[in-house]
Every structure is written in C-alpha cells, then in structure tokens.
Amino acid sequence: MAELPVHTLTAELATLENTARFGQLLFRSGDALPHVYGDSLDTYKVGRLEAAGPVEEIEYIWTLNHHNRGQRVLYLERHLNITQSFIPLGAPIIAILAAPDARLENGMPALDEIRAFIVPATAGFNMHRGCWHEVPTAIYPETVVLLTSHAAVTSGWAEIDAAGQINAGDVEKREVSLHLGVDLRWEIPAAAYTTLGLAR
Numbered sequence: 001m002a003e004l005p006v007h008t009l010t011a012e013l014a015t016l017e018n019t020a021r022f023g024q025l026l027f028r029s030g031d032a033l034p035h036v037y038g039d040s041l042d043t044y045k046v047g048r049l050e051a052a053g054p055v056e057e058i059e060y061i062w063t064l065n066h067h068n069r070g071q072r073v074l075y076l077e078r079h080l081n082i083t084q085s086f087i088p089l090g091a092p093i094i095a096i097l098a099a100p101d102a103r104l105e106n107g108m109p110a111l112d113e114i115r116a117f118i119v120p121a122t123a124g125f126n127m128h129r130g131c132w133h134e135v136p137t138a139i140y141p142e143t144v145v146l147l148t149s150h151a152a153v154t155s156g157w158a159e160i161d162a163a164g165q166i167n168a169g170d171v172e173k174r175e176v177s178l179h180l181g182v183d184l185r186w187e188i189p190a191a192a193y194t195t196l197g198l199a200r
Contacts, residue, residue, distance in 0.1 A: 008187050025125055026125060078132045079172075085146075087148075088144075152170035
C-alpha cells in the first residue's frame with residue numbers, strides 16, 4: 001500500500017480564548033469563590049460536566065500514556081450525550097480537537113477544522129458535547145491523564161469495525177487515514193518548549 005501524505009498540525013498553547021469553540025479550559029478564571037481558609041487557598045469555578053439527558057453514572061478513567069504514538073493522530077471521536085474532561089497529572093498533554101459544528105468531509109471533520117493544543121500540567125480541558133477529539137496524547141512517556149466519562153462511552157471503545165469506526169453507545173469514532181486519506185501528525189514549535197520550560 002502506498003504511503004499516505006503527511007499533514008502536520010502545529011500545536012498551540014491552550015488558552016481560555018483559543019479553546020472556547022471546543023470546550024472549557026479548566027484553569028483559573030473569573031472571580032475567586034468565598035471560603036473560610038483565608039489566604040491559604042484560591043478556589044475558582046472553572047467548568048461543569050453536562051449531559052443531554054439521563055446518563056449512567058459519571059466515571060473517572062485513569063490512563064497511562066506510555067508514549068506519544070509517534071505524534072500521530074489515529075482516530076477522531078465524539079460523544080453527543082455528555083461532556084468529557086481530560087485532566088493531565090504532572091505533565092502536559094496534546095489535545096487534538098474539532099468543534100461540534102466542524103465542517104465534515106467523508107464523515108469526519110475537514111483537515112482545516114482540526115486543531116492541536118498543548119494543555120499544561122496545571123490545567124485540564126472539558127470538551128463541549130459533540131466535540132471531535134483524539135484520546136489525549138502524551139508529550140512525554142508515562143504520562144497519567146484522568147478522563148471523565150460514562151458507561152455508554154467506555155463500553156463502546158473496543159468495538160471498532162473493519163471500516164475503521166465505532167458506532168456504539170455514546171461513541172462515534174473514525175479512523176483518520178481511512179476517512180481523510182492522510183497521515184495526520186502533530187508537532188510542538190520550538191518556541192512553545194521555551195515558553196513552557198519543557199525538555200525536548
């Protein structure tokens with residue numbers, strides 16, 4: 001089989017502004033909430049989980065990213081019934097996102113609708129319902145990420161078919177190479193490593 005053309009996304013540092021179309025950056029914003037701990041604690045309401053209707057119990061999923069999958073974007077998926085959060089523990093991650101209203105080509109967001117964001121270890125990201133995304137990707141080996149989910153998502157994850165997709169439970173998942181005809185990858189610009197103080 002012939003090699004597919006490579007299409008590379010340049011990752012941007014996630015901010016409240018540049019991620020608003022995709023969801024909520026879980027980072028300090030707005031006014032601090034009142035509490036009884038004085039100057040020892042700052043607290044902010046930064047986001048909320050939402051559901052379109054009755055859903056099964058909300059789950060926390062603990063994932064250990066052993067490596068960054070060669071900086072490749074293998075799949076994009078979305079969940080229509082619930083918001084989902086990615087919360088990195090101790091190291092930044094890459095979030096590959098396309099907005100819920102992204103223009104579709106061959107059943108998947110068009111290449112110019114897909115973005116890559118660096119979510120720092122001091123933040124998290126809560127996607128809008130229907131936001132297309134790849135499973136969080138590690139920048140560094142052995143990165144732990146917590147995901148919020150529900151049973152109709154996790155029960156469908158392993159049901160991929162011969163056409164490179166899942167349509168089970170609250171999972172609509174597509175294989176990028178089959179649907180867009182490219183080897184989709186991400187890269188971090190050198191300036192971002194410097195800004196974040198990341199090791200290369």
